[in-house]
Amino acid sequence: GAVVSQHPSRVICKSGTSVKIECRSLDFQATTMFWYRQFPKKSLMLMATSNEGSKATYEQGVEKDKFLINHASLTLSTLTVTSAHPEDSSFYICSARDQTQYFGPGTRLLVL
Amino acid sequence: DAKTTQPPSMDCAEGRAANLPCNHSTISGNEYVYWYRQIHSQGPQYIIHGLKNNETNEMASLIITEDRKSSTLILPHATLRDTAVYYCIVRVAGNTGKLIFGQGTTLQVKP
Numbered sequence: 001g002a003v004v005s006q007h008p009s010r011v012i013c014k015s016g017t018s019v020k021i022e023c024r025s026l027d028f029q030a031t032t033m034f035w036y037r038q039f040p041k042k043s044l045m046l047m048a049t050s051n052e053g054s055k056a057t058y059e060q061g062v063e064k065d066k067f068l069i070n071h072a073s074l075t076l077s078t079l080t081v082t083s084a085h086p087e088d089s090s091f092y093i094c095s096a097r098d099q100t101q102y103f104g105p106g107t108r109l110l111v112l
Numbered sequence: 113d114a115k116t117t118q119p120p121s122m123d124c125a126e127g128r129a130a131n132l133p134c135n136h137s138t139i140s141g142n143e144y145v146y147w148y149r150q151i152h153s154q155g156p157q158y159i160i161h162g163l164k165n166n167e168t169n170e171m172a173s174l175i176i177t178e179d180r181k182s183s184t185l186i187l188p189h190a191t192l193r194d195t196a197v198y199y200c201i202v203r204v205a206g207n208t209g210k211l212i213f214g215q216g217t218t219l220q221v222k223p
Contacts, residue, residue, distance in 0.1 A: 004155075034210070043199075044156065044213040093155045101211055103148075103155035 002028045004096050006104035013084055014112055020080045021107045023094030029074035030096035035067070038091040038106075050077040084111040116200045121218045124194075130187040132217050134200030137181040144205050145176060147185045149196040150216070156199065159185065163205075190221045 003026040013019050023033055033050040048069055049057040056069035068080040077096075081088055089111045095103040117135040124130040136145065144163050148156040160167055160174045162183075167174045173186040187194055199216040203209040 006155075036213075043215050044150075046210060046212060049210065091153075095155075095211070100146075100158055100161065102158060106153070106155045108153075 002026075002096070002098045002100075002102045004094065004102045004104040006092075006094055006107050008107060009105065010108040010110075012110045012112065015085055016083055018080055018082045019084055019109060020078055021092055021094075021109075023077045023079070023096070023104055025075045025096040025098070025102075028096070028098040030077075030098065031074060032097045033071060033077040034095045034097075034101070035069060035077075035079050036093045036095070038093060044093060047079075081109065084109070086111045116202060116214050118198075118200055118214065118217045120215065121220070123220050123222055124187075124190045126192060126221055126223050127189055130190040130194065130219055130221070132185040132187075132198050132200075132219065133182065134185070135182045136200070136202050139180050139202050140204075142204055143202045143209075145174065145180075145183050146201045146203055146211065147172070147174065148199045148201065148211075148213075149194075150199070151193075151196045156213075159198075190219075192221050192223065195219060195221045 005024045007022045031052045035047045036044040038044045046059050047062045050069045050071040052071045058064045071077040091106050093106040095101050144161050146161040147159040150156045160172050162174045176183045197216040197218050
């Protein structure tokens with residue numbers, strides 16, 4: 001299947017700082033990418049749909065000013081967690097759609 | 113997108129077939145059934161999908177009932193590495209559908 005990468009795989013930051021997570025489709029172009037968040041022992045929760053060249057579509061309850069999404073090219077989407085707080089600590093997973101939807105390995109964020 | 117119902121957990125002996133059921137009684141005619149699995153601390157892995165015909169690939173088989181209200185994912189010879197959470201998701205084909213994850217089934221393969 002198609003390969004999706006994420007960087008970094010894990011990040012630790014101080015409260016109040018911003019963190020950027022990159023999602024890349026390595027062997028296909030994706031006009032649509034998705035960002036999910038997963039808390040321990042919980043299922044994945046869709047945060048937003050990222051569309052190349054246009055604004056992201058956020059799910060209900062997700063703050064668009066806190067979770068900034070940029071999809072500037074057909075192979076790259078970024079999620080920036082602004083002014084991170086300890087409650088933002090989570091496992092962030094992106095996915096990209098080719099014929100099917102493929103997922104990245106995830107980024108574990110710990111906010112101290 | 114239609115909702116799905118899966119048992120929260122299942123056990124399977126190593127080397128035996130693992131049959132994971134999924135109910136999707138409100139599925140619409142244009143919705144596909146997708147299966148993904150998530151091994152601990154990794155991103156979900158695509159397994160298989162189908163519309164109404166049974167499907168088979170190198171990982172698994174997908175059996176969809178004639179009325180499409182339920183399906184079964186079959187791992188023919190489970191190994192310890194198949195221990196994971198398995199998600200059954202129904203989604204409209206094309207660019208408009210989103211994958212919405214339920215709670216899935218935790219499959220424990222035991223030696």
